[in-house]
Amino acid sequence: MDFIIQNILNALQWGSFYALIALGYTLVYGVLRLINFAHGDIFMVGAYIAFFVAGFLLGPALGLSPFMTFLLAVPLTMALTACVGVTLERIAYRPLRRKGAHRLYVVITALMCGLILEYSNLAVLGASRLKFPELVEKSIWHLGGVTITNLKVIVIVAAVVVFLFLNFIVTKTKIGMAMRGISYDKFAIPLMGIPIDSIIVFTFILGSGFAGLAGLLFAMSYPILEPFMGMLIGWKAFIAAVVGGIGDIKGAFVGGFLLGFIEVGVVAMPFLESTYKDLFGFTILLIILWIKPTGLFGMPQSTKI
Amino acid sequence: MLVCSAFLLAGCGEEKAQTIKIGFNLPLTGDIPEVGEGSKNAAEMYLKDINDAGGLEVGGKKYPLEFVYMDNESKAESATNVALKLIDQENVVAIIGPNSSKQAVPAGGTCNDNRVPMISPWSTNPNTTLDRPWVFRAAFLDPFQGPVVADFAAKKFNAKNAAVIFDVSNDYSKGLAEIFKSSWEAKGLGPVVAFESHGTKDQDFSAQLTTVIAANPDFIFVPDNYNQVALIVQQARDLGYQGPFMGSDAWGTPDLIKLCGEQCYGNFFSTHYAAAGAKGATKVFIDRYEKAYGNTPADYAALTWDSIGIMIEAIKNYNKVDSDPVEMRKGIRDGLAAIKSFDGITGSSKFDAQGDPIKCAVVVKISDKGEFVFEESVCP
Numbered sequence: 001m002d003f004i005i006q007n008i009l010n011a012l013q014w015g016s017f018y019a020l021i022a023l024g025y026t027l028v029y030g031v032l033r034l035i036n037f038a039h040g041d042i043f044m045v046g047a048y049i050a051f052f053v054a055g056f057l058l059g060p061a062l063g064l065s066p067f068m069t070f071l072l073a074v075p076l077t078m079a080l081t082a083c084v085g086v087t088l089e090r091i092a093y094r095p096l097r098r099k100g101a102h103r104l105y106v107v108i109t110a111l112m113c114g115l116i117l118e119y120s121n122l123a124v125l126g127a128s129r130l131k132f133p134e135l136v137e138k139s140i141w142h143l144g145g146v147t148i149t150n151l152k153v154i155v156i157v158a159a160v161v162v163f164l165f166l167n168f169i170v171t172k173t174k175i176g177m178a179m180r181g182i183s184y185d186k187f188a189i190p191l192m193g194i195p196i197d198s199i200i201v202f203t204f205i206l207g208s209g210f211a212g213l214a215g216l217l218f219a220m221s222y223p224i225l226e227p228f229m230g231m232l233i234g235w236k237a238f239i240a241a242v243v244g245g246i247g248d249i250k251g252a253f254v255g256g257f258l259l260g261f262i263e264v265g266v267v268a269m270p271f272l273e274s275t276y277k278d279l280f281g282f283t284i285l286l287i288i289l290w291i292k293p294t295g296l297f298g299m300p301q302s303t304k305i
Numbered sequence: 306m307l308v309c310s311a312f313l314l315a316g317c318g319e320e321k322a323q324t325i326k327i328g329f330n331l332p333l334t335g336d337i338p339e340v341g342e343g344s345k346n347a348a349e350m351y352l353k354d355i356n357d358a359g360g361l362e363v364g365g366k367k368y369p370l371e372f373v374y375m376d377n378e379s380k381a382e383s384a385t386n387v388a389l390k391l392i393d394q395e396n397v398v399a400i401i402g403p404n405s406s407k408q409a410v411p412a413g414g415t416c417n418d419n420r421v422p423m424i425s426p427w428s429t430n431p432n433t434t435l436d437r438p439w440v441f442r443a444a445f446l447d448p449f450q451g452p453v454v455a456d457f458a459a460k461k462f463n464a465k466n467a468a469v470i471f472d473v474s475n476d477y478s479k480g481l482a483e484i485f486k487s488s489w490e491a492k493g494l495g496p497v498v499a500f501e502s503h504g505t506k507d508q509d510f511s512a513q514l515t516t517v518i519a520a521n522p523d524f525i526f527v528p529d530n531y532n533q534v535a536l537i538v539q540q541a542r543d544l545g546y547q548g549p550f551m552g553s554d555a556w557g558t559p560d561l562i563k564l565c566g567e568q569c570y571g572n573f574f575s576t577h578y579a580a581a582g583a584k585g586a587t588k589v590f591i592d593r594y595e596k597a598y599g600n601t602p603a604d605y606a607a608l609t610w611d612s613i614g615i616m617i618e619a620i621k622n623y624n625k626v627d628s629d630p631v632e633m634r635k636g637i638r639d640g641l642a643a644i645k646s647f648d649g650i651t652g653s654s655k656f657d658a659q660g661d662p663i664k665c666a667v668v669v670k671i672s673d674k675g676e677f678v679f680e681e682s683v684c685p
Contacts, residue, residue, distance in 0.1 A: 003519050006544070010511035127338035129532055131564045140543060147545035222508045224535055224564055232506050267503075267512035274502045274513060275473050 002145030007268045008261075013152045013221065015260020016159035020214035021237035022244065022252035023166055024207035030170075030247040031179050031203045032097075035107050038088060038114035040234010042208050045117055046081040046215025047132075047225050048125075053077055054133055070135040077216045078209040085208025086201055088113050094197070114234070121227040132223035155217050162210050163253045170249060175202060183247070243285045245298025254296060259285070324371040325361060325626060327616065328391030330402035330412055335379025336505065337530055339560045340404050343606035344426065346598050348372055348401070351613045361617060364625045373397060377408050384408030388415040388423075398633040399423065399619075401612050404605050405530075405555075406430035406477035413440040420631075422638040424616060426608035427577075429554065430480045434660050441641050441660040443612045443649070444577055447477075450553060451484035452492075453575050453666050453683045458524050458551045459494045461573065466495040468522035470513055470537060472529050473502035481528040481553055498522050503533075510537050511544060518546045528553040535564035542568055549573070557604045562675040570671050577604040578651045579667050579679035587650040604651070611649030618644055 021043055028036040053076045056062070057069040064072070092113050096106050139150050170176040178199045181189045190196050219225060236259060244255025262281045267274045294300050329348060331341035352372050360367035373395050377384040384403045391397045392415075400416055400423040403409045409428035416423035417437040425433055425442045429450055434440045458464050467489055471482035479502075486497045498520035501513040510533075517525060518541065525541065527534055527550055534556055541550075552574030561569060580591050580601045590610060594602040619640030620626075627633040646655045647662070654662030665684040669677045 003515065006515045006519075007512055010509070010515060013511070014509045122334065127334035128342075129338075129560070129564060131535075131566070138543070140545060142545060147543070149543050152543075222536055223539070224508075224532055226532075229508070233508075264509075264512040268516060270516070273473065274504065274507075277504070 003268075005146050007264055009146065009148055009152060010268075011261040011264035012156050012257070013260075014264055015257035016155045017214055017218055017233065017256075018237045018240045018259050019159045019253050019256025020162060020210055020217075021234060022241040022256040023162065023249065024211045024214075025238050025241040026244070026246055026249060026252035027166070027170075027203055027207040029241070030249075031182050031200060032093075033103060033183070034093065035110065035238070035246075036207070037107060037110040037234075037238070038117060039207065039211060040230040040232075040237065041114040041117040042081060042085055042088070042230070043211040043215050043218070043234060044121070044227065044230030045084050046077060046208075046212035047219040047229065048121065048130075048215075049080045049084075049212060050077040050216035050219050051130055051132055051225055053080070054135060058133060066133070066135045066137065073135065073216060074213065078212045081212025081215065082205040082209040085204040085211070089201060089204045094200075114231075118227050118231065125227070127227070130225040132219040132225060134223070135220060151221055155221060158213065158217060159253075159256075162213065163249065166206065166210075167249050169206070175199065179203060239282070239285060243288050243295050245295030248295070248297040248299075251295055251297035323626060323628065324369050325363075325620065326371045326373060326395065326397045326630075327613075328388075328395055328397035328400040329372060329374045330377050330384055330387045330391065330400055330408070331374055332379035332404060332408065333374070333376035335377075336532060337379050337405060337558075339531075339558050339603070340427070340605050341376065341379075343558075343603050344402065344404060344609040345374055346594065347602065347606040347609040348374070348613060350593065350597060351610060355617075361620065363620055363623075366626075368626050377403055377412075379405065379408065381408055381411045384412040385415045388412045388421075389419075392416070392419050392421050396630045397421070398630050399616055399637050401426065401609065401616065404428065404609075405475075406433060406480065407475045409433045409442075410476045413437055416440060420638075421634050422616075422619070422641055424612040424641075426612040427554075427605045428477070430476050431661075432476065432480070436659075438642070438660070439638055441615070441656075443608045443615060443651070443654075443662060444554070445664050445666055446661055447481045447484050449685055450575055450666060451481060452488040453668070454485055454526060454551055454553065455489045455492060455494060457573065457575070457668050457681065457683070458526070459492070462524045462549055462551075464494070464523035466498045466520075466523055467526055468499040468501075468517045468520060468524070469497060469526045470499075470501045470503065470510065470517060470529070471527070472505055472533065474505045475530070477555065478528050478530075482526070485526055485528065505533075507533075508536060510540050514541050514544050514546070517541070518544055522548065524549045524551050526551045526553075528555065530555050531558045531561040532564060534561060534569070535566075538565055538568050538572075554604060557669070557677065559600055559603060562671070567675075570673055570675065573668055573670050573680060575666050575668050575683075576677075577666070578607055579669050579677055581676055581678050590650045607649075607651050611647070611651050614649055615641070615644060615647055618647065 024039050053073045057064045178194045240255035240259040241252045244251025266277045266280045333341035360369040375387040377387045403412050404427035406428040409425040410432045413433045417439045423440045429447045469482045472478035499517040550572040554576040556574040557576040619637050622640035622643050623636035654664035668681045670680045672678045
């Protein structure tokens with residue numbers, strides 16, 4: 001029993017990262033119908049930004065305590081990562097959109113942007129891995145046979161809070177209404193006096209900002225950074241978003257945790273090797289898509305988000 | 306007149322000094338970039354020594370050495386590509402590397418098929434040299450390392466059982482884990498209570514570690530690369546594991562301490578040499594390396610140094626330099642096969658019929674200051 005509960009906690013933590021990244025995919029897709037393949041690398045950039053922000057705040061110039069650093073690093077990392085996302089939108093996606101390029105070319109541009117982020121990181125910082133400093137003093141709690149750290153709790157709570165927050169923004173606010181409007185018809189929306197570019201920038205700020213948060217939390221949980229850390233997790237989070245029904249916030253959240261549970265579950269099975277993790281995981285996801293091609297919560301081509 | 310002077314300018318009058326070109330197949334980026342860098346540093350030091358003295362004296366004439374470094378990105382498929390590039394485009398006469406068995410096993414096949422002598426400094430998997438007359442190595446083998454680890458852990462930790470976590474997509478890690486398991490069981494030391502695997506790109510090991518810890522092992526054997534070790538040790542502690550870890554020679558990188566920090570202190574691993582407390586030629590090498598690059602050379606740097614030494618001895622055995630690389634390669638291979646023993650800075654070794662050295666292993670403890678301290682030496 002302890003074994004199962006422990007693995008549920010493991011899966012909740014791992015799924016939280018998928019969910020946080022999948023939310024970013026889904027937001028941008030929901031508004032622009034664009035699969036922002038650079039999103040996993042924005043997550044990676046977020047982790048590196050967190051590393052440098054933490055290094056600066058802890059460093060001799062300011063010398064803050066680790067906990068103060070954590071409190072300040074959260075908004076700073078989110079803001080700086082959001083800047084990276086918005087920059088990508090400005091220099092890569094907006095010019096293509098203005099020219100009326102087909103969506104396919106924008107997706108390929110996104111893939112390219114991701115590679116540029118990876119390899120510019122490799123070129124500037126080198127292949128050597130970085131060690132993320134410990135910001136939250138770790139306490140390990142033993143509840144019966146189950147062990148949980150405060151960091152695990154922070155990660156899981158953060159994923160839930162971010163989901164609730166985004167859900168609130170999209171469904172309850174005016175700007176969320178505008179986002180849903182663009183998703184419905186991006187040619188009619190400007191006629192209603194809604195500044196379409198500002199709304200799209202806002203979407204990128206949200207998506208990239210939370211990728212930054214995911215990067216920070218990931219770097220705290222798995223404190224070894226390398227330039228390609230965002231690639232695989234980014235792809236998997238994208239698949240999670242598709243299975244959840246891309247464009248739907250609830251779908252991304254559920255899809256992320258679903259993938260986390262499948263991966264941890266397959267590894268935890270006593271009679272299965274860890275090599276079967278991805279094979280089983282993606283077979284299950286494929287079966288879900290066979291049964292429901294729009295994903296768990298997706299609607300066939302009406303309003304997304 | 307004009308034509309002749311043009312030729313003179315181009316160097317037709319004097320014969321261009323022929324160089325001996327040796328290729329290096331190194332992981333300069335990817336999962337283990339420190340390994341590539343350490344090897345390259347050692348090679349640069351060796352190259353400078355030889356070329357400052359006017360080159361390598363072969364058959365009464367001095368030939369400068371030329372080293373070509375290529376990055377295999379720590380990937381198996383890139384390692385074979387690099388080997389082919391070094392052979393076909395660079396026309397090297399011999400290849401040193403790849404270091405890790407994951408790359409050395411496939412690249413060894415490529416070199417053997419193309420009849421190019423290759424020495425892997427750091428690969429410990431038997432398959433690297435098995436039935437490959439053109440492939441040699443400078444490190445001991447996992448069938449030797451596995452029992453060393455098992456004996457040491459049984460004695461040191463009073464272990465009655467063991468758990469293993471390893472990288473299933475890495476020949477080195479998988480091979481050593483299996484050898485360890487069979488030697489642990491063959492010695493009747495007790496059961497291997499958990500035998501868990503993971504992938505190279507994995508970052509979360511908590512599911513595997515939950516299984517491992519639930520089996521309540523006396524120690525956990527982790528034959529993994531240093532970057533994964535840092536994550537595995539931390540996550541095991543987070544899941545409440547208090548016991549010791551035992552590692553293998555892939556731990557022996559200064560970066561292990563940088564990435565793992567205090568959580569790795571007090572653990573043991575088997576390796577090729579211990580830098581702390583070294584004597585003689587080993588100490589000279591360590592001091593020079595530290596002066597040149599500002600950090601202690603890890604085992605792969607020392608083994609690269611020895612590999613180059615073995616290669617040089619093979620060239621001297623052949624005692625001539627051919628302009629045709631194919632001819633030269635054959636000569637070097639015969640020269641390598643003729644070496645019966647070699648005194649290097651990682652200890653002296655004898656070579657068996659497979660081209661594998663028979664040499665001692667050391668077990669190292671990670672001290673409270675993060676230094677690798679000599680604990681025990683085990684000889685075959």
